[in-house]
Amino acid sequence: MGLTFVKTAGDDPGEVAGLSNRIIHAARYGSSVLRGLWPQTCFVCGERAGRQPLCPACAAQVRALPAPGCPCCALPMPVAGVLCGRCQRRPPHFDATHAPFIYSHPLREMVLALKHGQGFGLTGWMVQALAGAGRGVAADCLLPMPLHRRRLAERGFNQAMELARGLGRELGLPVRAQVLLRDVDTRQLAGLRQRERRRCVRGAFRCVADLSGLHVLVVDDVMTSGATLDEVARSLKQAGAARVTNLVLARTLRERPD
Ligand SMILES: [Zn+2]
Ligand SMILES: [Zn+2]
Incomplete structure (x- = not known):
C-alpha cells in the first residue's frame, strides 16, 4: 500500500474521512513506513499499542x-x-x-x-x-x-x-x-x-x-x-x-x- 492517494485527496469532508480511515488501515496492516512513524492500534481491540501490533492486555491473552x-x-x-x-x-x-x-x-x-x-x-x-x-x-x-x-x-x-x-x-x-x-x-x-x-x-x-x-x-x-x-x-x-x-x-x- 503506497501513499499516492494523498495527492488525489479533495476538500470533501467524506473524502477526507475516507482518507484518514485508509491511513489508519495502512498504519495497522500495511505500510511498514507508516508503522514506524506513529503508534499502532491494537490489532484485536483497537486501543493504542505503542510500536507493537497488540496492546499489553491483548498480548497477555496469547x-x-x-x-x-x-x-x-x-x-x-x-x-x-x-x-x-x-x-x-x-x-x-x-x-x-x-x-x-x-x-x-x-x-x-x-x-x-x-x-x-x-x-x-x-x-x-x-x-x-x-x-x-x-x-x-x-x-x-x-x-x-x-x-x-x-x-x-x-x-x-x-x-x-x-x-x-x-x-x-x-x-x-x-x-x-x-x-x-x-x-x-x-x-x-x-x-x-x-x-x-x-x-x-x-x-x-x-x-x-x-x-x-x-x-x-x-x-x-x-x-x-x-x-x-x-x-x-x-x-x-x-x-x-x-x-x-x-x-x-x-x-x-x-x-x-x-
Ligand atoms: Zn488490545
Ligand atoms: Zn507426540
Whole structure:
C-alpha cells in the first residue's frame, strides 16, 4: 500500500474521512513506513499499542504452549522427554516440532488475518516469536509449507512463505521455497478424523531436489492434526533429508483422542 492517494485527496469532508480511515488501515496492516512513524492500534481491540501490533492486555491473552511437550509433536506432556501416545502408536516422519503458542484467541484471528491478506502488519511480530522458538535448532535450511498453485493464484501469496522469508533473515538460514511442490489441492481438513486426514494428504507433495543429509526446518502457521506436516516430512525424507523439524506459530491442543 503506497501513499499516492494523498495527492488525489479533495476538500470533501467524506473524502477526507475516507482518507484518514485508509491511513489508519495502512498504519495497522500495511505500510511498514507508516508503522514506524506513529503508534499502532491494537490489532484485536483497537486501543493504542505503542510500536507493537497488540496492546499489553491483548498480548497477555496469547497463550504460550506449555512445556514440557512431546519431543516429536510438541503436545504438552506431564513429563519431559516422553513421546505422546499417538507418536508412540504411529511415529510421524518428522523428528521434532517447535511452537511458541497454542492456537486460540486472539492468535487464531491474527493467523486468519494473515491468511486472508490483512495481517501483514503482524508478520514481524510472528517472525520474532517463531525465531525465539526455533533459534536452538541446528537446521541447514528453511522450507515454507507450499500452497497448491491454484490456491497461490487465488490468494496471491503464501503466508508460510511470508513467515519463512523473515525467519530466514532472523536465523541466517537459506529459504528453499522451490524444492517441494504441492500437486494435490487438499480440501479443508477440519472435521475429518485423523485417518481421513492422512488419506486426503497422501501423495500431495513432490520433492524436486536432492536433500541428502540435510536437516530441514519446515515453517507453517498452524499445526492441527499434524497429518499434512507428516506427509511433507515423508516426501522430504524420501528425497534424502536426514532430519525434519517443524516450526509452527501455533499448535492446536487435541480435544479428543482419535
Ligand atoms: Zn488490545
Ligand atoms: Zn507426540
